[in-house]
Amino acid sequence: MNIRIFGTANDSIVDGPGLRFSVFVQGCPHHCKGCHNPGSHDFEGGTIMTTEELFDKIQANPLLDGVTFSGGEPFCQPMPLYELGKQVKALGLNIITYTGYTFEQLYENRLTNEGYEKLLSVTDLLVDGRFVEELRSLELRFRGSSNQRILDVPASLAAGRAVEAQI
Numbered sequence: 001m002n003i004r005i006f007g008t009a010n011d012s013i014v015d016g017p018g019l020r021f022s023v024f025v026q027g028c029p030h031h032c033k034g035c036h037n038p039g040s041h042d043f044e045g046g047t048i049m050t051t052e053e054l055f056d057k058i059q060a061n062p063l064l065d066g067v068t069f070s071g072g073e074p075f076c077q078p079m080p081l082y083e084l085g086k087q088v089k090a091l092g093l094n095i096i097t098y099t100g101y102t103f104e105q106l107y108e109n110r111l112t113n114e115g116y117e118k119l120l121s122v123t124d125l126l127v128d129g130r131f132v133e134e135l136r137s138l139e140l141r142f143r144g145s146s147n148q149r150i151l152d153v154p155a156s157l158a159a160g161r162a163v164e165a166q167i
């Protein structure tokens with residue numbers, strides 16, 4: 001399945017716990033002030049790859065702990081990420097998804113937007129919410145601003161509300 005991407009990182013240690021392969025998707029509707037990846041906003045930019053190509057790169061690194069979907073906005077391309085996510089989880093790797101949406105926005109719209117439900121279903125940790133420059137802090141682990149949360153997605157889906165992860 002095709003996916004439009006801004007770039008990848010083969011061995012990231014800043015996009016979640018452990019050693020991770022990061023997929024930065026292309027296209028973001030949020031336009032947060034001070035965004036660290038402004039080049040990822042244009043929905044016509046970036047490069048088209050296939051999920052198979054990405055999976056081959058992931059499989060080639062036996063040292064990975066997990067895969068991170070970031071952006072751009074992953075929930076604007078949820079179906080290819082869901083397909084890739086299923087394969088990644090079959091390898092025993094965990095998945096972290098970054099989003100400018102809140103969990104509540106995704107959860108409330110999951111029944112009318114099948115992709116939201118699908119991508120949430122393969123996500124272990126969700127870092128949610130837009131980047132707010134005024135709340136930026138370098139002290140935060142894996143987040144840019146203090147409004148953003150690291151959520152345990154299976155627990156959040158089971159509870160029907162946002163549950164913060166203990167990491």
Ligand code: SF4
Nearest residue numbers: 028031032035072100
């Ligand atoms: S959601 Fe992320 S990629 Fe999109 S504008 Fe905000 S910080 Fe940038």
